[in-house]
Amino acid sequence: MSTATITAQDINKLRQATGAGMMDCRKALTETNGDFEGAIDWLRKQGQKVAAKRSDREAKEGVVVARTTFDNKVGIVLTISCETDFVSKNADFVAFATSIADAAIANNAKSAEEVNEVTVNGAKVSDMINDKLASIGEKIGVSRFERIEAPYVASYIHGANRMGVLVGLNKEAPEAGKDIAMQIAAMNPLAVDPSSIPATTVERERAIVTEQIASDPKMAGKPAEMIAKIAEGKLNAFFKENTLGAQLFVKDSSKSVTEYLKSVDSELKVLDFKRVALG
Numbered sequence: 310m311s312t313a314t315i316t317a318q319d320i321n322k323l324r325q326a327t328g329a330g331m332m333d334c335r336k337a338l339t340e341t342n343g344d345f346e347g348a349i350d351w352l353r354k355q356g357q358k359v360a361a362k363r364s365d366r367e368a369k370e371g372v373v374v375a376r377t378t379f380d381n382k383v384g385i386v387l388t389i390s391c392e393t394d395f396v397s398k399n400a401d402f403v404a405f406a407t408s409i410a411d412a413a414i415a416n417n418a419k420s421a422e423e424v425n426e427v428t429v430n431g432a433k434v435s436d437m438i439n440d441k442l443a444s445i446g447e448k449i450g451v452s453r454f455e456r457i458e459a460p461y462v463a464s465y466i467h468g469a470n471r472m473g474v475l476v477g478l479n480k481e482a483p484e485a486g487k488d489i490a491m492q493i494a495a496m497n498p499l500a501v502d503p504s505s506i507p508a509t510t511v512e513r514e515r516a517i518v519t520e521q522i523a524s525d526p527k528m529a530g531k532p533a534e535m536i537a538k539i540a541e542g543k544l545n546a547f548f549k550e551n552t553l554g555a556q557l558f559v560k561d562s563s564k565s566v567t568e569y570l571k572s573v574d575s576e577l578k579v580l581d582f583k584r585v586a587l588g
Contacts (some may be wrong), residue, residue, distance in 0.1 A: 315343055323348055327359035350513070354520045370397045371452065373585055374410035375464035375473035381481070384462035385414050386473035386585050387424065390452035396445055397587075403470060405441060409434055409451070421454040455583035465490035471588070477581040485573045491559070492566060493584050498553040501579050506552070511544070518543040553579060 315338045323334040323345065329352050341347035352359050371390035377383065389406035396402050412418075412429045425435040434451070442449055459477030463486025466473050474490040500506045519540040522528055528536060549555040554567040561569065570577045 315339060319343065319345075327352055327357075329357055329359055333357065350517055353517050354524070356521055369588060370394050371449075371587055372397055372403050372406035372470045373453075373466065373473040373587060374406050374470065375466055375475060376410045376414040377462050377464050377475075378414060381462050382458060382460070383414070383417070384457045384464050384475040384477070385410065385418070386453075386455050386464065386475050386583055387413065387421070387451055388453035388473075388585055388587065389449060391445075391449045392447040396447055396449075398469070402441075402445075405437075406470075409437070413454075418454075419456055421451045424451050424454055453585050455585060457581050457583055459580050461486060463487055463490050465494060467491075467494045472584070472586040474585075475583040476579060479578045479580055480574065480576065482573060482577055485570065485577060488558075488560060488569070489553075489566065489579060489582075492556070493553065493582050495559050496553075496556050497584065498556060498582075499551040500553070501582065502552050502554050503548045506548075514547055515540060515544055518547075553582065 315335065319338055320331060320334045323329065323338060324331060326345075327334070327349060329337070333352060333355075334348070337348035337351045338345075341351050349359060370393055371388050373386065373388050375384065375386040377385075387406075387410055389402075389409060391397050391402065408429050409424065409427075412427045412434065413424045416423075416427045418424045418427055425433070425438070427434050429437060438450055455475065457475045457477040459479070461478045461481040461483075463476045463478065463483065464474065465476075465487060472494055474493045476486050476490045476493065478486055478489075499510070503511075519536060522536050522539050522543070554565065554570075556566050558564050558566050558569040564572070566579075570579070
């Protein structure tokens with residue numbers, strides 16, 4: 310893509326995603342021939358602290374609902390999206406979304422497609438959505454669905470149904486489950502531990518920090534081994550900030566999340582989590 314085909318809309322999209330300035334976004338897109346993901350990496354390689362890219366953020370408006378089964382072995386979190394906050398804050402729409410979530414957990418739905426086939430009071434969810442669309446005049450639907458199955462699943466809703474969290478633990482621990490769910494809501498980790506982060510994400514991060522270091526004038530002439538060692542140190546800092554177990558526990562910053570879990574029960578572990586947020 311040439312500079313001439315990079316539109317104001319392209320630049321604005323990158324600004325919204327990264328928080329970088331307009332001219333920096335234009336240059337990043339120009340340098341990467343319009344490759345959006347490449348432009349994000351280009352900005353970071355220049356040392357800019359861009360906003361974190363998170364897959365948990367999707368629909369801008371809607372209602373997030375989390376539910377667990379009676380025995381807390383299964384949990385779901387779903388988003389019923391809409392177009393305006395006027396609709397998302399409406400009590401009837403919240404009740405509508407909640408009824409869908411209740412039916413989904415009761416029928417052990419495992420995907421958004423299965424949710425659409427579930428019935429509520431004799432009506433299929435997909436038909437209910439079409440009827441609601443016709444009555445309110447906005448595009449709505451099940452835009453996000455996540456599910457966890459574990460020995461114990463805790464759920465948490467934050468900010469008037471704008472964020473939902475599920476936490477799967479290896480044993481029953483209601484209070485710890487809630488604490489960890491609140492931690493995830495606040496600190497937005499990428500994964501439970503470094504081994505849970507996709508290898509492609511790790512390699513992408515390693516490439517970025519390595520280029521940052523190599524382009525530093527102070528590192529001119531330094532051996533590749535030294536640059537690689539410093540890069541690994543930065544990568545470890547990335548893991549500490551972005552993996553749940555290594556994060557400082559928000560309710561007691563004197564210990565990590567892993568240390569907090571051990572203080573509750575020496576064998577207590579987080580197996581998985583899901584975080585779904587509007588915005």
